Amino acid sequence: MFEFGIATLILIVTILVGLPIAFSIGVATIVYMLMTNPANILVIPIRMFSGINSFTLMALPLFMFAAEIMVRTGISSKLFDFVRMTAIGKKRGGLAYVNILASTIFGSISGAALSDIAGLGRIEIDAMEEDGYDKNFSCAITAASSIESPLIPPSNIAILYAGTMSLSVGAVLYAGFIPGLILAGTQMLYVLLNAKRLNLPKHAKTYTREEKRAIRISGWIAMGMPLIILIGITGGFFTPTEAAAMAVLYALIVGIFVFKNLTVKMVVDSLWNAAVTTANLFLITSISAVFAWAIGLQNIPQQLAAFMTGISSNRYIILLIINIILLIVGMWMETSAAVLLFAPILAPIAVAMGVSPIHFAVIMIVNLTIGLITPPVGVVLYATSSVGRIKFEDLVKSILPFLALSFIALFIITMFPQVSLFLPSLLGLGQ
Template structure:
């Protein structure tokens, strides 16, 4: 390892240890390296920073975030909870199952796990506690099921992956459906096991047909969002970026004219929130492009590929190693930053082993999303903790069995590629 790489490694690790935010670390480390070891002028670095976010696809980010924020202010979550109660409300441990099913439906609205945790948790955690579930268990189910949000489209993290690797957003969206449902199924099976073991309650009363039809009618307003997005992309009517803008406009119209819940303050809060989150993500992407330039100059991806193909005997062992690495990275680093750092390095190696790039993309994204519910950086756990009014230390033991169930789903999609590739093939995104 040369002096430049040693310097980068020391500064990178040291900066993270003392608590400097990852966005600044990704910019600081390559900046110092390029100045001291390469003599590259600052104007070239500035150009790379700008070029990293000068990408049409990235316009989808603020629109999807804003659409989710607007939807959260309409009270639409209550309608989706009622729909989930209608579908699975009479199963043993019904509210835990409802929690998971709502996450599946809500995934088509926000594309962000933290938003799902906050919106669903604020309604279902108190309801579960009132029915006799422990606050820790209620919080664990909410946090771990929320990771379904970024897997089933639309997905903000898929847009980021596309901007980094050039993979089709539409193909990523279609590839996410079955993995997302597998994650949900793994959680529902475990929740049912706990329901039987601990004799959790279930609903005995029937919902009258008239009430059921009313619930379905109100829920259809929300369910039209993913239909508009996916239907428009598949039909070729608009691009994923245009779909995000249309979803945003639809959320605005629904909030104003159907729910009549969007106030001027709500809209301003939604715009400010979307601006802050979007700026944070775009800043990370921008600085990561400079970091990526340094990796390319030092030929790091080539060296890793050479070592991997020499030492690792086949793609199955490679995928196992990658899954372990991704699980660890998901525990200690924000998902978007992990994608931006690791995708350009690992994707060429995966392709050299004959792994389909879309298959590898979804394995990577699903695995890293599990990290949203794992300590020490599991943001969904931090989000649900104050909602449930229980400490993080008490939630974690209840959450880990659900995390392990999700990893079963990860290994299924890892070693059965058709679980990912089937829908993109049927819809013409890949051959």
């Protein structure tokens, strides 16, 4: 345990001084191996390769490529208009509801909170400011609603978690659906209860019949991608990787033949961005696999489980401790890296306490995504303040009510397993 403590300290320090996550994990891993069994260093290349030698993980670059194409063809603005045209967009605070719903829907395409901010953030904030909303409130609700993205299927983080922990991809994907809706629901409830107090405006924009028809068609076409993926995986027509390939095909067909705005340059740029993101992710994945293997040889997860069960035999006390750990990790570490590094350590502890591995997957993802909007470091807060051009401290003040609601949602998700397990169980995907 002493060696593990030293390695953890090195990991924290290297991250704080700005070393890339992959290198921080690598340095901590090598130091840990030198202190425990230096001969194991010779196995690093083999373990790195085995860490990414997964058919499931092949889906990630394809999903990223498909999302890049859909964003570049303007799908984000079409989705926003699609939701804004509905009856809910005309209520007091209508654009706040639209912001939440659009982010929830867009999450099924982008699968990442930062992608939501990049793809929808500017559109949402500008539209709300145009309608007379307070700028700080607009940025706060944009940041808060983005954390639904990693939960609404198909989610890149869910696929990564399933691949890392050898769980059913379909089960983890569907397990996040209701928790994602709960997060969105708490935010919409806040808008409903505070619309008059905050003097939120009503949206008065009208559309011609032709505009409505065009927006509806574009909106339903955008929704086609996640529907094809989910129906294909659930019905057993596709594996996750085949579903990702179908998503790319669908995005290309829509961009070329429907929206007719996809150029060769856009495809090349999408390929490049997807390749860079995949390379970064797979580097972290491979090095994290070595670290997980190394600590496994020393039975560190079992020792940590024994230590935590020594504190309390109550599973909910243990889950509370794990929640606090993950929230802190989520503030400082990129979500994918946190999943790869901490899932192999914490998941066995939770499972040993009788927690379903699928339920714990959702708990971990929710914690890490809430960490993205938790000061002082939440990376989504910095991204939103940059996109919205407001001071970071002003955004922090405005997001506090939404952060409190996220903690309430986290409590519900943690304490009531069926919130996460209902859909996988209903669809026969296992628990």
